[in-house]
Amino acid sequence: MSVDNFSISANSITGESTLVYQDFARQVQKTKGIKIINFGIGQPDLPTFGKIRESAKKALDEGFTSYTSAYGIDELRQKIAEHLSNKYGKVKKEEVIITPGAKTALYLAFLMYINPGDEVLIFDPSFYSYAEVVKMLGGVPVYVKMKFNENTGFSLNLSEVESKLTKKTKMIVLNNPHNPTGMVFDPIEIEKLMQIAKERRIILLSDEIYDYFIYEGKMKSVLEDPDWRDYVIYVNGFSKTFSMTGWRLGYVVAKENVIRKMAALAANIYTCATSFAQKGALAAFDSFDKVKEMISLFRKRRDTMYEELKKIKWIQVYKSAGAFYMFPYVGEILRKSNLSVKDFSLKLIEEKGVTTIPGEVFPLDVGKEFVRLSFAVNENDIREGIKRMKEFIDMLMTP
Ligand code: PMP
Structure with missing residues (x-):
């Protein structure tokens, strides 16, 4: 027996955490010096309310x-x-x-x-x-x-x-x-x-x-x-x-x-x-007054992200009604470019410095044709990030 002989429970963990993509983005930022736009984030970007x-x-x-x-x-x-x-x-x-x-x-x-x-x-x-x-x-x-x-x-x-x-x-x-x-x-x-x-x-x-x-x-x-x-x-x-x-x-x-x-x-x-x-x-x-302010801020960000994503003709996207995620369908792009959704996300970080989370992290089949983008990000970054994403997709779809 050694410390490498893990239990059935420990060995049962097979899924990939969203942190893998954040780590890769940090590495790309260091080596290439591009500003990373992080749509991978799963938390509000505001400080905890004062009270x-x-x-x-x-x-x-x-x-x-x-x-x-x-x-x-x-x-x-x-x-x-x-x-x-x-x-x-x-x-x-x-x-x-x-x-x-x-x-x-x-x-x-x-x-x-x-x-x-x-x-x-x-x-x-x-x-x-x-x-x-x-x-x-x-x-x-x-x-x-x-x-x-x-x-x-x-x-x-x-x-x-x-x-x-x-x-x-x-x-x-x-x-x-x-x-x-x-x-x-x-x-x-x-x-x-x-x-x-x-x-x-x-x-x-x-x-x-x-x-x-x-x-x-x-x-x-x-x-x-x-x-x-x-x-x-x-x-x-x-x-x-x-x-x-x-x-x-x-x-x-x-x-x-x-x-x-x-x-x-x-x-x-x-x-x-x-x-x-x-x-x-x-x-x-x-602190519900603060919560209300945060939600109206997030509503604006959602609208912006949706409008910008709609400009990319190869994706299909539903305008999310809740949480702070958009989950566009990228199946057509994957088929045309012969990429898995995971490779799509990794390449998007590598080439354009934009972090998204490949849908298969959640956790199985349906997500293999979707990526998750968080709009808990400021509006300028939303515009800039989707612009870069569009350039990346246009490049993939150009014969
Ligand atoms: N449930 C869902 C659906 C979540 O998205 C998260 C956080 N990403 C959690 C639970 C975990 O929340 P907590 O930080 O309270 O552990």
């Missing part, structure tokens, strides 16, 4: 630096419960656990339910971490291909969901608004999905971390169903809405006894989320 920073600083100065309860501090659980109760319907403090980021919330949710061989329905494309954690725990990701239409975007493809259900299906993972497509799914589709989960007794794990990033239409939350406690595990976090990615704060909402079991797991894995970060997050609920 939140002040609240955390105060907590630090007052010595609030010890462990907290594994559930998180009571005041924050209470604030989250009140916030969700006002927005959707009654949630109790006891139904909330604070976690170090939404990723840990998702990890706890999978750890609670996945036994080896259990199947988990994951939409393709999706945030890469879902499938990786399922595999890590010995579960089997079963992919449901979403359907793309340039005018209406991606659909959850519910008939395929039904056809993929087996006796081993334990969970369905939903992410709404959606990374990487920028979809806010049709409320009717969400309702039908909830119905399937409820009737077939399958757990619906709903990641709603982009719930404030909505530019068009209305989002349906799973917490709007008065029966959510029977089948829903809800995940959200502070990273995106309040520009707090490095603070590592997320949360789960579920039935009280589920939260108690999660706290027991948490106590043995990470003890608690960072104490003074939790105090900072208390002020997040007084």
Whole structure:
């Protein structure tokens, strides 16, 4: 036995993280000296709002630096419960656990339910971490291909969901608004999905971390169903809405006894989320004016990115209604130039200094013909980056 003999869990990690492309861009910047335009970024580019920073600083100065309860501090659980109760319907403090980021919330949710061989329905494309954690725990990701239409975007493809259900299906993972497509799914589709989960007794794990990033239409939350406690595990976090990615704060909402079991797991894995970060997050609920400003800024950036992308005749793009990503179809370009989407992204960095994320990172087949671009980038850079992208594509498509 040596330190190189990894566990089945460690060896199960096969996916490629988005960081690979950021690293390559840094290398290109160093060797070629071109300014990199980074559409690969998965976080708002604004500093955490002032009141939140002040609240955390105060907590630090007052010595609030010890462990907290594994559930998180009571005041924050209470604030989250009140916030969700006002927005959707009654949630109790006891139904909330604070976690170090939404990723840990998702990890706890999978750890609670996945036994080896259990199947988990994951939409393709999706945030890469879902499938990786399922595999890590010995579960089997079963992919449901979403359907793309340039005018209406991606659909959850519910008939395929039904056809993929087996006796081993334990969970369905939903992410709404959606990374990487920028979809806010049709409320009717969400309702039908909830119905399937409820009737077939399958757990619906709903990641709603982009719930404030909505530019068009209305989002349906799973917490709007008065029966959510029977089948829903809800995940959200502070990273995106309040520009707090490095603070590592997320949360789960579920039935009280589920939260108690999660706290027991948490106590043995990470003890608690960072104490003074939790105090900072208390002020997040007084910062919605700032959130609103950020969303109107992002709406403008989305419009600009869409207008600029439309100038490239070889791509098809849906004007995203949520999150901060655009997910254009580049299949025609790939076929003509004989490039994989991964090589397309790498070449675009190398030749033009523009970072995009190849869709196959999310995590499988559908994305092989799409690239993800984040519009959490200033407007000048959006214009400049898409201009460079257009030059690159024109070059590829010129015989
Ligand atoms: N879910 C989705 C859909 C995400 O895009 C991300 C971040 N990229 C996360 C969860 C993780 O968020 P956190 O920073 O709170 O761990």
